[in-house]
Amino acid sequence: MSPDLPDDTARAAGAWLAHLAAERRLSPKTVEAYARDLRQFLAFLGTHLDAPPTLAALRCLTPLNLRAFLAARRREGIGSRSLMRQLAALRSFAKHLERGGEASASAFAAVRSPKVARGLPKPLTAAAARAAANPDSRAGEEKEPWILLRDAAVLALLYGSGLRIGEALSLTRAAAPVGGADSVTVTGKGGKTRTVPVLPQVARAIADYIAACPYHLPAEGPLFVGARGGALSPRIVQLAMQHLRGALGLPDTATPHALRHSFATHLLGRGGDLRAIQELLGHASLSTTQVYTKVDATRLLAAYDAAHPRA
Template structure:
């Protein structure tokens, strides 16, 4: 599909991505999604107009062109959420391109994303979260590997880390103190308190780990000593949830969701939780208030004498 881009369009796209990386600190996964979505958009317009899309034709797109592209996506089975994500990437590119080249981008920027119901996080109960940590350890035949998996999942639940953040810890981060400086999405730094239970879990793993720790090497190692892969943690938690009879939503990321929801239930401040999670926007963290309200209403319905 990249053949549908003229050299000028390709250069413009790469310059925009480079600036998004340098100025906005966009994560590599985000940039890869931006590139793919924007290239697909330009490829569609090329086919739609019957020729390679240079910067000139791209600056003259109409509302009808945008409707045709979105209809094409829906006909291909794209969900409302997926269409909205792709449109967001295209709009970001067009805002930058229009400012750089001096054309009117209204037709693109005024395109409306389809409405969709945002998926709310599905946290585990406190008992289920604890059981997940205990059961994950039993999925490995080697004691050090079981302790490793339990330590990773404890960091997800006890510190609210993303799986990439937990697996990104290096020898220089050891020994864990009362707080940990985490570099999250977009290179944003945050300071995360480390509970004694998390420090103990990591210390226990380190005492059993057969590999030497070095400042630049990953703390969590695979069977051959290389950095542990996220897929391994996902498989270990999947085996544990099946053993516990938990739903498919009981993933490593659900442990992070559980961290936030349980803090909120205990009276945690939403802004503070936003900082701990490393969310750029408070609106992302506010999803947990909806989760907590749903839980509260279920408890009310079950317990209130007049609820029935």
């Protein structure tokens, strides 16, 4: 946290962040985001109240103070989704203080979360998803062959196993689903692990990349490496997908994460069980997975409108 904070607030903030990491087992990136959210709020309070944001000041907060903060963030161009996450972080901090008898969380509970318009996921067609995972789709690029094989292997994992990009890039060489392996275990959000199947063609794509990679891949080192041998950045995979959008004429919604959406939508369209898809995706709540039923219904209606003679 900021060294300018009052000692009591800095101590409480540090204890809260340690609780998030150790007891709630949130990922380091989530803890970092929550710390940033709290820093921004406390910096605002210092100016808004014209006084240091001590624990005594936090005990006197009203819903009006919180709404002023959200309004200020809104004027800075922050969207509803980010504001909702920031408010969730502040509520968590307030509840932590309340459990320790240092403040009340009532002011935070009295403020409504911003409404977020949830759009439907935009999957690719099965043909486009398969093409994205084919290294031949980028044959015209001036890239080393092993890099094209690497990118194709990552994208094949996203579509073939429904992984998040961070899950795929966190795999170690020892965890690579090759040599007859038909599944892979990944660590998802909240540190939860799950085992997902790996199709033979995906395993072959990974094996082809490993065989072509010019770097030694230690067992506990990253499976996917960058051009200089370090861990592969998600940004590189996003750029690869950007090139594919141009090469294959795909829409702007064709991102690496759209391959995960495609995995779920195509499974559901072929009669996959919703609960099983939830497990494969690593969703904590079935309601998160149910959004794909709306996607499938939308696709069916679009096909009906395009093909039915009386539509």
